[in-house]
Amino acid sequence: MRIATWNVNSITARLPRLLAWLESSGTDVLCLQEAKVAAEQFPVEQLRELGYEAAVHATGRWNGVAVISRVGLEDVVKGLPGGPVYEGVEEPRAVSATCGPVRIWSVYVPNGREVDHAHYAYKLQWFEALRAAVAGDVAGGRPFAVLGDYNVAPTDDDVYDVAAFEGLTHVTPAERAALAALREEGLTDVVPRPLKYEHPYTYWDYRQLCFPKNRGMRIDLVYGNEAFSTAVKDAYVDREERKGKGASDHAPVVVDLDV
Numbered sequence: 001m002r003i004a005t006w007n008v009n010s011i012t013a014r015l016p017r018l019l020a021w022l023e024s025s026g027t028d029v030l031c032l033q034e035a036k037v038a039a040e041q042f043p044v045e046q047l048r049e050l051g052y053e054a055a056v057h058a059t060g061r062w063n064g065v066a067v068i069s070r071v072g073l074e075d076v077v078k079g080l081p082g083g084p085v086y087e088g089v090e091e092p093r094a095v096s097a098t099c100g101p102v103r104i105w106s107v108y109v110p111n112g113r114e115v116d117h118a119h120y121a122y123k124l125q126w127f128e129a130l131r132a133a134v135a136g137d138v139a140g141g142r143p144f145a146v147l148g149d150y151n152v153a154p155t156d157d158d159v160y161d162v163a164a165f166e167g168l169t170h171v172t173p174a175e176r177a178a179l180a181a182l183r184e185e186g187l188t189d190v191v192p193r194p195l196k197y198e199h200p201y202t203y204w205d206y207r208q209l210c211f212p213k214n215r216g217m218r219i220d221l222v223y224g225n226e227a228f229s230t231a232v233k234d235a236y237v238d239r240e241e242r243k244g245k246g247a248s249d250h251a252p253v254v255v256d257l258d259v
Helices: 011-025 044-049 118-138 173-183
Strands: 002-007 029-033 053-057 065-069 074-078 094-099 102-108 144-149 220-224 232-237 253-257
Touching: 002 011, 002 102, 002 144, 002 220, 011 044, 029 102, 029 144, 044 053, 053 074, 053 094, 065 094, 065 102, 094 118, 102 118, 118 144, 118 173, 220 253
Parallel strands: 002 029, 102 144
Antiparallel strands: 002 253, 029 065, 053 065, 074 094, 094 102, 144 220, 232 253
């Protein structure tokens, strides 16, 4: 079974690449983030033509998540139970579903913006709500994983130069502590193998030639319970999808399971 996560940074802008990638990659389940469309605008019909169903939680602003599956889609939950609101809005940042033998969450963690910004406090609150919400699924016995854009680099090795992020979000002790608390629920960081360079980054800014210079970050993560992580046979970052015209600033993270 092949499962992937990908922040596409607008499914409308990335649709031709997405459809071609699904056909060529053999992916069974895709967790997608930053759809940037309303649910009724999501390309359900185009995906159905390829044999995929979609569970979509999106409102047409800057967020939006989905689980796309060709191996079944059941027990869908849209939203983060008990999650915080930001400026009075419950943002569409989480959706979960059972896909064949595996239970999956697709998450798009708030960015945080700046350490002294209200969005940073919201990010930490969102992490705590996520930790509480997934606890039951972690302990359920079946393979379970939370995949998505976490907007946190777990370690200093997960950014190209930690000194460049001094005083900025994505690397602060509080954010990393929130990640650690999530792992302590019984989840393992499934680290993809690097296909090029030493570290498997998943995001490169569009500016300043960050991708050609490999000034990246590993912020798209796969956190699986024991039944999931012990079934992993391979994991890698598909850097090819970060290349060329019309690419997202994130690359897909692909995980192969024997379940």
